[in-house]
């Protein structure tokens with residue numbers, strides 16, 4: 001039996017296998033509300049046998065959305081459509097996970113596939129167009145580009161209020177029925193902006209020394225853990241390194257992980273980058289060494305980034321580099337990846353939905369008979 005397809009438990013939640021769908025923004029919400037697109041997009045991964053399916057970066061406050069089309073959990077009305085999704089994921093045997101975050105200075109950018117703010121006046125009400133000035137640790141823009149504005153620096157009182165906003169969103173995620181909560185601390189978004197000296201030039205208790213720059217992340221963990229039940233796992237996604245001179249490093253991540261663990265973080269989801277000009281060169285498994293370093297320090301880890309085959313995923317687990325493997329674009333390309341992986345690795349597990357699995361088995365038997373003649 002492969003490790004990839006074997007179950008694994010985090011607290012009271014057992015994943016049927018170690019394949020996780022990575023959070024992927026769909027830029028398809030109006031007013032932060034999930035709709036049928038989000039349902040269909042996520043449902044197919046549960047039907048495809050994934051151990052856990054993660055809902056995209058979901059903003060804890062409206063101004064924390066990457067785009068006006070991003071999901072939110074700042075309002076009670078946003079619970080019900082997410083609850084419908086979580087219920088279906090669980091009914092199909094997947095753990096339901098959700099990522100909560102705040103984009104900071106990278107908020108209010110154009111929808112990816114548009115590439116610019118080119119909505120017509122007629123279209124704007126239909127797509128829920130909104131544009132606002134982002135907030136950040138310091139008034140430094142992400143980059144000199146029309147997509148990014150100069151943010152307003154958060155006041156001390158505003159920073160101190162942020163952990164409560166994460167906790168409120170976590171409470172709503174709980175009411176929506178999610179099993180796993182992931183705090184988004186990666187990709188140059190707000191928490192990463194506080195961690196990194198490149199974007200944090202504050203002179204109060206949240207800037208300066210590493211301990212000060214880590215303060216918001218740790219307060220968010222504490223506030224979130226206080227409302228997220230002890231039986232449910234709390235994950236955190238980090239850019240393990242900014243990959244820029246003077247930026248956040250692997251060593252910094254290990255220091256943060258050591259503080260996060262006793263506060264109830266169960267796993268670090270190991271990504272990287274998010275600042276303009278980062279020296280990151282995607283290649284197969286390019287972020288696996290980061291997950292390996294985190295796991296070697298005693299904190300469970302999830303590997304992500306250009307993982308495309310069952311054999312590669314199995315090798316990541318068997319070499320001890322990670323506890324879980326997350327797939328982003330590979331899951332989009334093949335929502336049935338876990339079902340196909342079981343076949344490729346020769347595992348007897350069968351997570352096909354009963355409505356469709358029998359038909360595929362009959363097809364395979366017919367093919368075998370035809371080959372035998």
Ligand SMILES: Cc1cc2nc3c(=O)[nH]c(=O)nc-3n(C[C@H](O)[C@H](O)[C@H](O)COP(=O)(O)O)c2cc1C
Nearest residue numbers: 022023024025056057304305306307327328329330
């Ligand atoms: C369309 C798209 C949307 C994404 N949205 C998010 C997101 O909401 N939160 C996040 O942490 N990462 C996001 N990512 C990054 C992925 O979760 C993943 O880490 C990255 O794509 C690398 O994995 P892959 O090579 O398997 O795609 C997104 C990636 C894609 C392709």
